[in-house]
Amino acid sequence: xxxxxxxxxxxxxxxxxxxxxxxxxxxxxxxxxxxxxxxxxxxxxxxxxxxxxxxxxxxxxxxxxxxxxxxxxxxxxxxxxxxxxxxxxxxxxxxxxxxxxxxxxxxxxxxxxxxxxxxxxxxxxxxxxxxxxxxxxxxxxxxxxxxxxxxxxxxxxxxxxxxxxxxxxxxxxxxxxxxxxxxxxxxxxxxxxxxxxxxxxxxxxxxxxxxxxxxxxxxxxxxxxxxxxxxxxxxxxxxxxxxxxxxxxxxxxxxxxxxxxxxxxxxxxxxxxxxxxxxxxxxxxxxxxxxxxxxxxxxxxxxxxxxxxxxxxxxxxxxxxxxxxxxxxxxxxxxxxxxxxxxxxxxxxxxxxxxxxxxxxxxxxxxxxxxxxxxxxxxxxxx
Amino acid sequence: xxxxxxxxxxxxxxxxxxxxxxxxxxxxxxxxxxxxxxxxxxxxxxxxxxxxxxxxxxxxxxxxxxxxxxxxxxxxxxxxxxxxxxxxxxxxxxxxxxxxxxxxxxxxxxxxxxxx
Numbered sequence: 497x498x499x500x501x502x503x504x505x506x507x508x509x510x511x512x513x514x515x516x517x518x519x520x521x522x523x524x525x526x527x528x529x530x531x532x533x534x535x536x537x538x539x540x541x542x543x544x545x546x547x548x549x550x551x552x553x554x555x556x557x558x559x560x561x562x563x564x565x566x567x568x569x570x571x572x573x574x575x576x577x578x579x580x581x582x583x584x585x586x587x588x589x590x591x592x593x594x595x596x597x598x599x600x601x602x603x604x605x606x607x608x609x610x611x612x613x614x615x616x617x618x619x620x621x622x623x624x625x626x627x628x629x630x631x632x633x634x635x636x637x638x639x640x641x642x643x644x645x646x647x648x649x650x651x652x653x654x655x656x657x658x659x660x661x662x663x664x665x666x667x668x669x670x671x672x673x674x675x676x677x678x679x680x681x682x683x684x685x686x687x688x689x690x691x692x693x694x695x696x697x698x699x700x701x702x703x704x705x706x707x708x709x710x711x712x713x714x715x716x717x718x719x720x721x722x723x724x725x726x727x728x729x730x731x732x733x734x735x736x737x738x739x740x741x742x743x744x745x746x747x748x749x750x751x752x753x754x755x756x757x758x759x760x761x762x763x764x765x766x767x768x769x770x771x772x773x774x775x776x777x778x779x780x781x782x783x784x785x786x787x788x789x790x791x792x793x794x795x796x797x798x799x800x801x802x803x804x805x806x807x808x809x810x811x812x813x814x815x816x817x818x819x820x821x822x823x824x825x826x827x828x829x830x831x832x833x834x835x836x837x838x839x840x841x842x843x844x845x846x847x848x849x850x851x852x853x854x855x856x857x858x859x860x861x862x863x864x865x866x867x868x869x870x871x872x873x874x875x876x877x878x879x
Numbered sequence: 880x881x882x883x884x885x886x887x888x889x890x891x892x893x894x895x896x897x898x899x900x901x902x903x904x905x906x907x908x909x910x911x912x913x914x915x916x917x918x919x920x921x922x923x924x925x926x927x928x929x930x931x932x933x934x935x936x937x938x939x940x941x942x943x944x945x946x947x948x949x950x951x952x953x954x955x956x957x958x959x960x961x962x963x964x965x966x967x968x969x970x971x972x973x974x975x976x977x978x979x980x981x982x983x984x985x986x987x988x989x990x991x992x993x994x995x
Contacts, residue, residue, distance in 0.1 A: 510930065510946050511923045517955070518922030521962040522915065525970070533977035541987055549991070558881045559993035567986075569976040571900040575908050576970070578898055579915035587919065623886065627894045769887035810881060813889045815898040823887025 501666040503602055503733035504645075504726060506592050506653050515587045520660055522580045530573055531808070538564075538804040557806035564807065578815055581631050584657055585650070589633070592649045603645045603729035609737030612728040614639075614721035618742050623768040624719055627817040630658070636697065639721035648726020652698045662868040663700075670848050671761045671871060672704025675792050678846045678873045679757070681858035683788060688712055688757035692782060694745040694775065695763030699727035699738060701792075705759065706736040708852060715750075717743040746774040753784040761792045765824035772827060776836035783878040789838060790875040791829070795845055795864055798825035829874055838876030845870040918969055922962050926950075929958060 500507055508516060538560065543553040553560060564570040592599070619625070620637040628635040632654070638647040656666045664670035679686070689712050693702040696716030706714040716738055718724055724740040731738040743749065745760070745767075758779040767775065779789045801809065806822075813821040830843040844862045847870050860873065883889050891898060901907040930948045934940035940948075950958060967974070980986055 510948060511927065513949070514923040514926035514958075515919045517926070517959060518919050518962055521922070521959055522918065522966055525963060525966045529967070530970075530974060530977060533974075533981060537977075537981055537987075541981065542990055545987065545991055556993060556995050559995040560990070561881070563990045563993045565900070566989075567980070569973060569980065572911060572973055573977075574898070574900045575911045576915060576973075578900075579912045582912065583915050583919060586916075623888055626888075626890060769885070771886075810889075814881070814891050819888040819890055822889060823883050826883075827887065 502730055504599060504649065504652070504730040505666060506588075506595055506599065506649050508591055508653075509594075512587065512591045516584075516591075516657055519580060519584045519587060520657055522576075522583070523657075524660065526573070526577050526580060534564075534570070534573065534807075535802075535804040538807060539802045543803050553803035554801070554806060557803050557810065560803060561807045561810050574811065574815060577811070578631070581816060584654055585632055588650050588654045588657070592646060592653065596646055596649070599645055599649050599726075600643050602733075603725055604643060605729070605732075608729060608732035610728045610732050611739045612724050613739075613741040614724065615742045618719070618721075618744075620719040621744060621746070621768075621771065623771065623820055624766065627819060629766055629817050631817055635720075636718065636723060637720045641721075643725070644722045645726040645729065647720055647722040648698045648724070648730070651723060652700075652726065652730065655698075655700065659868070664850060667704075668700040669704035670850060670868075671792050672701030673850060673852045674846050674848050674871050675701060675759050675761060675790055675873075676705055676708050676852035677849045677856070678790055678792075678860060678875060679788065680852055680854040680856070681846070681860045682842065682875060684854060686756075686788070688755075688788070690755045691715065691757045691759070692717070692750070692755045694758065694760040694779070695766070696727060696740070696761075697723050699731045699736075699740070701759070701761040702727070702738055703731045703734050703736045706731070706738055712756075714738045715755075716740045717745060717748060719744065746771050746778055748778060748782065750782055752781055753787075755782050756784060756787045758782055758787070758789045759791070762794065764791055764793050764829060765818070765820055767824075768820055769823060769827060772829060772832050773836060776833050776838070780836045780838060780878055785878055787878045788875060789833070789878070790873065792846075793824070793829070793872040793874065794867055795870050795872040796825050796867065797864075798822060800864075801825070833874060833876050837878070839879045841874070841876040843872070843874045846873040914969070918966060921965060921969075925961065925965070926958055929954070929961075 546553045655668045691712050691714045693716040696702045696718050702716040728740050809822050812818050833841050847859050930945050
């Protein structure tokens with residue numbers, strides 16, 4: 497068996513590890529070998545020809561997508577992209593199921609730090625329940641009852657494959673470190689005592705953030721009991737005592753002014769136009785005066801996206817089950833944050849880091865960059 | 880349906896069903912799914928063979944040694960490169976078709992005839 501980064505990570509056999517490596521290779525081939533050809537066809541061939549007819553390819557992206565779908569080759573590329581994603585979940589699920597009793601035994605250790613609070617009456621919002629986001633069977637909310645950690649184990653193992661090593665390998669915590677670097681860049685003198693991570697899944701970012709503030713009380717909320725039970729055990733095995741609870745970020749049961757720092761990591765694009773202002777108002781309510789809110793998001797904007805990027809975005813939304821993918825890129829989230837009452841609102845791009853450094857020269861910038869190289873960061877202060 | 884709803888969300892016509900790209904020919908989609916899975920099995924067998932060869936070079940192996948073997952960074956990089964080449968060979972007809980489309984002005988002209 498291979499060494500694992502923490503006690504909860506499912507171990508892969510020789511053959512499972514080989515299948516995982518191949519799924520990464522297949523996704524790499526589809527994304528880096530084939531997709532550039534579609535990009536070239538749409539952005540370099542079709543866009544100029546449409547422009548010569550006085551037409552705007554970016555504005556016509558929906559009909560262009562239907563046009564492309566008349567090609568068998570395009571439908572084959574679409575199907576293979578979906579099949580590769582499904583193969584990832586299938587192979588990871590098989591690996592997890594083989595060792596699920598052992599993972600559940602480890603997660604039930606009563607001496608482990610932190611806590612988990614689930615709510616059998618909890619219902620996830622429509623934007624998370626209508627389809628299984630990322631095609632993960634069962635979705636974030638999948639829960640087989642008390643003691644179940646399956647979806648957490650599946651999500652954790654797959655996330656490292658999904659990001660193809662670009663989010664910090666098996667710990668998948670670059671986004672957590674990047675959030676903290678943003679905090680240090682903007683508020684170098686501050687140290688939070690109570691922290692909330694909204695939409696924490698298995699605590700990838702939560703645990704990384706907790707590591708910088710060992711005196712802080714750290715909470716994470718999400719919609720799935722199995723995710724949260726796994727998250728608690730994962731954090732504990734990494735030395736962090738984190739309190740997880742099953743709650744909707746739009747309306748939590750924490751008291752007013754409970755936190756000094758409220759964050760989310762790649763969560764907003766999995767919400768909705770209606771949820772965004774609610775989440776911002778809830779974060780405002782939960783912060784004490786002087787408290788800071790920060791959201792990390794994918795650094796993509798619809799207005800500057802090429803025709804191919806829009807077609808690709810539509811594919812992501814419809815077929816990788818990311819229903820708010822385009823909406824989030826169109827939303828003026830910074831304005832939503834100001835409308836919620838936040839002051840000193842800043843939005844821009846934070847270069848991804850593997851370790852945050854309070855003493856580092858601030859690198860928060862208005863210059864965009866590629867996904868995983870930079871992240872879009874939005875932050876504000878409650879006055 | 881590809882318009883965003885009032886909440887900014889967009890779903891397939893029937894979100895409860897899997898994406899289907901081959902209307903009336905669902906078997907084509909299933910076949911591609913099977914080919915995808917098959918390349919995974921080829922990759923796994925190749926990795927196993929590679930493990931055998933590397934352990935043989937070290938003086939021998941048995942099932943336990945094979946199961947316990949994990950490639951180091953160099954060996955893994957070699958495997959990943961071999962895997963990319965295998966994938967490239969299996970899906971060459973698709974890749975070739977894309978290259979052809981990029982140089983086919985007639986098809987490109989038909990793609991401009993959208994249903995806008």
